[in-house]
Amino acid sequence: VELSKTDKRALENLTTDVRIVEAHRNILDEGERPKNAHAIMDGFSCRYKLLPDGKRQILDFIISGDICDGHMIILAKMDHSVGTLTRCNVAYMPHKALFDVTEKHPKVAQALWWIALVQESIAREWLANIGRRPHAKRLAHLLCELSLRLEAVGLTEDHGYALPITQADLADATGMSAVHANRILQRLRRDDLIAFHGNSLEIKNIERLKDFAQFNSTYLHPMRRSP
Amino acid sequence: VELSKTDKRALENLTTDVRIVEAHRNILDEGERPKNAHAIMDGFSCRYKLLPDGKRQILDFIISGDICDGHMIILAKMDHSVGTLTRCNVAYMPHKALFDVTEKHPKVAQALWWIALVQESIAREWLANIGRRPHAKRLAHLLCELSLRLEAVGLTEDHGYALPITQADLADATGMSAVHANRILQRLRRDDLIAFHGNSLEIKNIERLKDFAQFNSTYLHPMRRSP
DNA sequence: CGTTTGATTGACACGAGTCAACACCAGTGG
DNA sequence: CCACTGGTGTTGACTCGTGTCAATCAAACG
Secondary structure: OOOOHHHHHHHHOOOOEEEEEOOOOEEEOOOOOOOEEEEEEEOOEEEEEEOOOOOEEEEEEEOOOOEOOHHHHOOOOOOOEEEEOOOEEEEEEEHHHHHHHHHHOHHHHHHHHHHHHHHHHHHHHHHHHHHHOOHHHHHHHHHHHHHHHHHHOOOEEOOEEEOOOOHHHHHHHHOOOHHHHHHHHHHHHHOOOEEEEOOEEEEOOHHHHHHHHOOOHHHHOOOOOOO | OOOOHHHHHHHHOOOOEEEEEOOOOEEEOOOOOOOEEEEEEEOOEEEEEEOOOOOEEEEEEEOOOOEOOHHHHOOOOOOOEEEEOOOEEEEEEEHHHHHHHHHHOHHHHHHHHHHHHHHHHHHHHHHHHHHHOOHHHHHHHHHHHHHHHHHHOOOEEOOEEEOOOOHHHHHHHHOOOHHHHHHHHHHHHHOOOEEEEOOEEEEOOHHHHHHHHOOOHHHHOOOOOOO
């Protein structure tokens, strides 16, 4: 979906506020009906669900440029929560204004629809990943996805990217225990697929990692570009 | 999203053809760019992905009244496959015509957008289900979801519904082995939560089953009505 | 009837969760 | 400047859930 300049200008004028949100804070609660839409400008957030017994499933990572709650233009209530994993810059825009823009600019509505479909596609790939791939491939697949998505917004280095989240977060995203995630990461390092230097992940050879993870990028669709 | 009568008439005129598709046939292949949109009028189909090693993950069940490929109005390529689990009646409508309708009838576009969002929500609930719930609750949760969705289209009996799919299908939907699914179902029967009579599932007490499965229907959103 | 598909059962091995202890580091405050 | 703290990563021990393989049973079907 290509946006015209007027479309873009209409969108840019929506942001009323940009705030810093500390790590481990909630931006949206399940069941909530938010008044503002939120976009992450910087930092790592995630969608997640908390089960009654306290287990957490991370449903998606939200990185720079992603919108937290495009859904809420159409749907009534948040069906999951959104929270920060690191300190984040969050842009706020009134939902009503955004909705009005979609009515006047059909291309904007189509763009948001497109985003919803890509997110659906990502959720489905995660389903296959968690449901049917062995644990090492799951993690490797996730690291590949993050690599592509971060690259699209210019957040990758030569051979890797900053990954300031914990192993427990990775575990909750891939449906395994934190201890096990730790051992799997060790194995990936031992097999010389990845390495860590502080908070940043080094991918030794992206092709080998993709091969190993059975990673096929088509589910991310054409690909988002940097704004 | 409420559709006007003109909106509805525009939609109804789209169907060019209704065909019978045998069980275990593909309706859409991953990677394909279909010319027609497909709606299931009768029978059970599913979205699924096949991994290189032959494992199958079912991503969603498609029941009467569901559209297989609403995505394709916006996206370029199918990111998953769709196939029948039983013999189905499938309605065909040209994609281009459907797209034209969405351009002329913004409410129709919104309705399709809404469908996409609900499907995204379902996919995310499945993620939490597969990623973090113990196996018995997974299966129970799935049976609850099917109960509500089938009820919405009038396909439930008093205490249950026809479920003409195999245990292997249920296993592929919940990310477990077929043997294990069998044993879990036995446990659910022993605990007097469900029973089978031929192809039809009896739910002994839907509230107890929901309780056990930690089932909360809000992720299905307001709820689709019968057409 | 034979054949096929799906459900069921048992045996077995191993993956993966849990619990608990420890190492390491950065941040904090005295 | 150092002791203390809490969060994170790492390790080992132990148990049990689950997958795999293979055989058997049951029902449907041509």
